Amino acid sequence: MMIKTLLHLSIMLLMFGTFCQMYSQTYDFVEIGKKVTKHNNDSEFDQTILLLEHIIEDKKATHYERYQAYSLKYQTYKRLFIYDKANFNLDLALEEGLKSEHKELVSAQVKLEKLFLAFDSLKFDEVNQLLLAIDDEDLKYITFRTQAYYYAVLGTMELKRNELKKTEQYYKKSITLLEEHDPQNLPMIYRKQIDLYRKMNQYDKSIESFEKGLYYAKEYNIDVYVLNMYFDLTYFYKQIGNLEKAVQTQEICNILAKEYNEGGVLGRLNVLESQLMQERIMKEEKRDRFIILSLTGSLLLVLILLLLLFRYLNRIRKNKQQLEEENERLRSDILHLFSKTESDVSNPVRLTERQTEIIELVKQGRTNKEIGNMLFVSENTVKYHLKNIYEVLRVNSRVKL
Structure with missing residues (x-):
């Protein structure tokens, strides 16, 4: 029961995750690139940074979308000749891009941008080294x-x-x-x-x-x-x-x-x-505070559910035990009733074992003396038993036995 419930919960969470992925926000970087160009041409560099930071901070953004956002930040700082910040954002772009499904493209593009950055920084020895590292395969991925x-x-x-x-x-x-x-x-x-x-x-x-x-x-x-x-x-x-x-x-x-x-x-x-x-x-x-509170609330909810489940299962166990005991009592009473009925039918009048033996011998035609010899008692004892038998059975002669 509990395993089945957990399985259903897991399936629901998986479906929810899939739903969130299907409807997560996607970005049109052609339009975003145009906005960045316009902002930069109008010297509205702060607007460029705000626009790109919104994408970078979006938890629903993919690694490749963050790569493109960091790349545009890199281009913005490079245009301003702020090469340290340009290089910093290019490294962040590479880090995000290598986590995406476009690793080869990202690697090639960043390799070229590292070349341009070294060139603009007048580091020509580094430029020569980077030129040697760039091959025809890299050039397939560039715009x-x-x-x-x-x-x-x-x-x-x-x-x-x-x-x-x-x-x-x-x-x-x-x-x-x-x-x-x-x-x-x-x-x-x-x-x-x-x-x-x-x-x-x-x-x-x-x-x-x-x-x-x-x-x-x-x-x-x-x-x-x-x-x-x-x-x-x-x-x-x-x-x-x-x-x-x-x-x-x-x-x-x-x-x-x-x-x-x-x-x-x-x-x-x-x-x-x-x-x-x-x-x-x-x-x-x-x-982080929200996550901690959510996890705490979820944990308390799970504990409450487990407690309720334990009490429910314990109640079922007790009810089952009581039912089994009641069934056992009913069974015992029924067996006792059947036993009593059979006893009453076979011996409707309560006689002692000795009296029953004497009756059987009388029915066989034995005399009092013969009965006494067979039972190892005196003849008078036999007569005494017969008298009691007559009273119990309410008869007055041995013929009616």
């Missing part, structure tokens, strides 16, 4: 956007080796992919072409690259790209000896840097992250 960044890294590494033609080819491949799949990040490649064409003595193409990069930076309202385009143009003018224009563009850089205020953004995000962490801790403490 066109990531492939464009990969070509940009390859181009820049060729530029460091002064392989200018190879650099130009890689940059063109990157631009072609970004024009179709991620045009807002085209300034990232055009700024690199400024220095490439300077080294190739094609200054007109350097200026053309600046103008194209500046156009896309303003088109998508990305302040940091506007600042970077002027920064690289300043470096270009310094390198070719045009100090007048270098000073002019440097002044523009100074103005843009004040407006951009990266430090202020970092400060706001640090405060926001701290607040979110505190809220998360409070939620976890509240959840």
Whole structure:
């Protein structure tokens, strides 16, 4: 009985768990990615963090959904050049992603992002090591956007080796992919072409690259790209000896840097992250208290149910025992009744054993003397017994015996 009840309870819990999984919330990361891009382009980085933290804290979110949320946080901090926080979130993304069913994809994507992070941090020895670790199998899992960044890294590494033609080819491949799949990040490649064409003595193409990069930076309202385009143009003018224009563009850089205020953004995000962490801790403490109270209540309920079950089973046992005892008494009474009835039928008048023997001998025709000899008593004793027999049986002669 108890085992069957526990089995039914287990089945109900399993069905409930399945129901929760079927109706758990899922996230559309295409739309979320668009929201993140818009927030970041509008310098609303705090809104990006709030949006992504909501997903990360959601207990119903899958490991792969958390991987994507952490990846978007990584991209946000990398865009702000806050590389320590970018790397921290990339590690968290990898941790979640490896718990999902997309381990190969996650491993390949994170490997590429580690490459870009090392590249942006100017750790070129690490870049060379990571490039050796990336194979064709990894490239199967990357998006066109990531492939464009990969070509940009390859181009820049060729530029460091002064392989200018190879650099130009890689940059063109990157631009072609970004024009179709991620045009807002085209300034990232055009700024690199400024220095490439300077080294190739094609200054007109350097200026053309600046103008194209500046156009896309303003088109998508990305302040940091506007600042970077002027920064690289300043470096270009310094390198070719045009100090007048270098000073002019440097002044523009100074103005843009004040407006951009990266430090202020970092400060706001640090405060926001701290607040979110505190809220998360409070939620976890509240959840832990709720779990403890729920478990305590459940334990008390189970104990009460077990006590009631014990009392119920004990009552059944006692009732069964009483019923068996009552049946035994009835059986004994019935057997006694049958025994008494048979005794009354076989001997309706109560006679002693000696009297019964004398009656049998009288019926055989024995005389008093013969009966006395056979029973080893005197004849007078036989007569005495006969007298009592006559009284008990209410007869007056031996013939009626």
